[in-house]
Amino acid sequence: MxxxxxxxxxxxxxxxxxxxxxxxxxxxxxxxxxxxxxxxxxxxxxxxxxxxxxxxxxxxxxxxxxxxxxxxxxxxxxxxxxxxxxxxxxxxxxxxxxxxxxxxxxxxMWGLHVPRRVQELRNRVRTAVRELTNSADDRSPSVGVIAHHTGMSEEDVLLGMEALESFRTLSLDAELPGADDGYSLADTLGAAEPAYERVIQRESLKPRLRALPDREREILYLRFFCDETQSRIADRFGISQMHVSRLISRTCERLGEQVGAKAA
The missing domain is CATH 1.20.120.1810 (Four Helix Bundle (Hemerythrin (Met), subunit A))
Structure with a gap:
């Protein structure tokens, strides 16, 4: 045909x-x-x-x-x-x-979404490196040489060079080079720090604790900061243990509502 x-x-x-x-x-x-x-x-x-x-x-x-x-x-x-x-x-x-x-x-082929401009810069840098490297023994061309060869700015060359190493993602289970006993990238990552949330809660509670009546504030202090039992607190104030329990429950519920309302 x-x-x-x-x-x-x-x-x-x-x-x-x-x-x-x-x-x-x-x-x-x-x-x-x-x-x-x-x-x-x-x-x-x-x-x-x-x-x-x-x-x-x-x-x-x-x-x-x-x-x-x-x-x-x-x-x-x-x-x-x-x-x-x-x-x-x-x-x-x-x-x-x-x-x-x-x-x-x-x-x-990209493990992450990369803007098209960055992909194009990567391709131009990769092509320039290949053109400027005549043999396997040659050193990689510098940023300035690549910029002069391509007409790109040095900032764009650097961005393209970074993208050269970002074509594929690295698994968190990948073993780190030179690591012993299968130490992986995931082992280097930190965990969520619950103390940060506790700091926020404490700072939110401080002005409300100061605004409580003296007796309620002292009862909470003895129960939660001095680890006193409800029966010993009741003896100290001359009231029943049940009364102490109700005061603690009502006060904590009210504080929780006030802090929650502010957070919302």
């Missing part, structure tokens, strides 16, 4: 002349015949899609997965291409396929 386009204006060695097939696709109504012809065109352009996928190798994604994403972009390009616009199919298909691959990296 398709042959390589003679005198093609684009630089793709695997560019094919499928203009006749696309004209037939445009003329056919929706149905099995039209779909079969589309699939035939897709198969003819698969080598180009595979080549474009290969340009994104060594970026943390399996080559087979990249080729599948490229094929998806090719299918979309075949379905959306309009020969009446006058441009060659390759001119439309290449940015469509490359865009599909880039979206795959943006949407599926």
């Amino acid at each position: 398709a042959v390589r386009a003679a005198g093609s204006k684009h630089s793709h060695d695997d560019a094919l002349d499928t203009s006749a097939e696309f004209r037939r696709i445009a003329a056919l109504p929706d149905g099995p015949e039209k779909e079969a012809l589309r699939q035939e065109v897709v198969r003819a352009w698969m080598p180009m899609a595979e080549r474009l996928a290969g340009q994104f190798r060594n970026r943390g994604e399996a080559p087979e997965d990249l080729e599948q994403v490229a094929m998806l972009g090719l299918v979309k390009a075949v379905r959306r291409y309009d020969p009446e616009r006058g441009s060659a199919f390759a001119s439309y298909a290449v940015p469509t396929i490359v865009g599909e691959i880039k979206r795959h990296f943006r949407d599926h």
Whole structure:
């Protein structure tokens, strides 16, 4: 069916002349015949899609997965291409396929949501480092060298370099380098400190405790700060233990309502 386009204006060695097939696709109504012809065109352009996928190798994604994403972009390009616009199919298909691959990296390969601008800075820095490093023995180029090479500001270079190390998240169960006995990142994290909440509660209670009647304030002090029993407190004030119990309950309930109302 398709042959390589003679005198093609684009630089793709695997560019094919499928203009006749696309004209037939445009003329056919929706149905099995039209779909079969589309699939035939897709198969003819698969080598180009595979080549474009290969340009994104060594970026943390399996080559087979990249080729599948490229094929998806090719299918979309075949379905959306309009020969009446006058441009060659390759001119439309290449940015469509490359865009599909880039979206795959943006949407599926990052462990955290990263703004598109930061992702683009990362890609520019990564490309510049590869271009400026001629051999494995070369030292990594400095921030200033990368900025001069790319025309980026040093701040953007630093941001892109930080993103180079943020492509994937690190599990909290990951063992720390050089750690013994399986010491993991989770072991370095702190826990919630309940004392902070107690400080807030105490500071909220202070003015309300000072506003209590002397007897109620002293009863609470003896019970909760001196650890006195209710019977000993009752003997001290010459009242029943039941009366002490009711005073403590009512006072604590009232204080709780006052503090809760302020917090709300």
